[in-house]
Amino acid sequence: MDKGKIVSLEERIPKLKQHRKKKANRRLVFLLSLFFLLILSVIYFQSPLSHVKKVEVTGNVLTTSEYILENSDISKGMNVWSVKKSETEEKIEKLPEIKEANVKLKLPNSIRVELKEYSKEAYLLKGSSVYAILENGEILKSQKINTIPNDAPLLKGFKENEVLKEMIKELENLPDAVKQSISELILVPKKTDPYHITLYMNDGFEVSASIRTFSEKMVHYPSIASQLDPERKGVIDLEVGSYFKAYETEGEKQDEENESEG
Structure with a gap:
């Protein structure tokens, strides 16, 4: 047997004592830290x-x-x-x-x-008061607006019913750029279409459309408007197809009157 690998009991006892002392010190430090932490917690909870x-x-x-x-x-x-x-x-x-x-x-x-x-989708004109309408359909009646804002379309002729909710959903589906190009949106029911609406755009054009197909067709408005003469305003009809009818000028009206007289 290799005597060099034998460790006597006398040699091991001091090492065991040292190990136990370190372990006891670590335990004492932990308990003291926990005690002071509890004291600080009590002081914190009881203080301002x-x-x-x-x-x-x-x-x-x-x-x-x-x-x-x-x-x-x-x-x-x-x-x-x-x-x-x-x-x-x-x-x-x-x-x-x-x-x-x-x-x-x-x-x-x-x-x-x-x-x-919730994002603001439009404003509702009700009597002489204007209220914001959110994307969830809520009308903020607690916040009466005194001046007509221009950061969202102004809705006219609408009642607080399903037609208004459907209109808000359609607006929500529009790109922000198209939505912000709308100045006013008026409900003008027809016998053939109770959901007919007229839009007045910020660029001076007028749009005739139906709520049921509004977002589907109105998304193409920038492309349609870009093909028109900006100096010749009129109505862009999006109800069935898509066509443009210019407003009659005073000269054209006079010519028609002369032709009818002749």
Whole structure:
């Protein structure tokens, strides 16, 4: 037997003692760290540091931060750990303008509310008042608009019914560039088509169309308009096919009157 590989018990005892001492020291450090962490936690929870000092609301355009906070369970001064994230998000998402809400805690004492709103598809003229209409069909009656905006089409002649909802869905399917080129959109029912609408475009043309085929045909408007003389305005008919009829000028009207007299 190789005597060089034999370790006596006397030699092993100091090493075992040293190993046990290190293990005991590590355990003591862990327990002391845990103790101080608990002490700090108690101090934090009992001090103003754990009270909501700042609430930040982002992503809101249609709504104000004050409006969001009034309709949530968050208020300055409350304990940050008492904010129920999922319940607060659900409550905020019940607001007609809000598509999605995300509540985040930012230590030590701030709350961040990230919002995603429904997009604004059009405005509705009702009497002498104007209201925004969202992509989900909601009419923001709580936000009366005093001046006629130009960032979305103005709808006239519509009632709050299925026809209006169908119109909003059709607008939603349009590219933004086409949608923003519409100034006014008026419901003008015919005996042959109760969904007939007349559009007044920002470039001066008029469009005759039907809600049922509106987005399908109106998507081609830029191409159609580009082929027309911009100096000669008229009506672009998209009801059945697609054709253009220019407005009669004063000279043309006079010529027709002279021909009829002759």
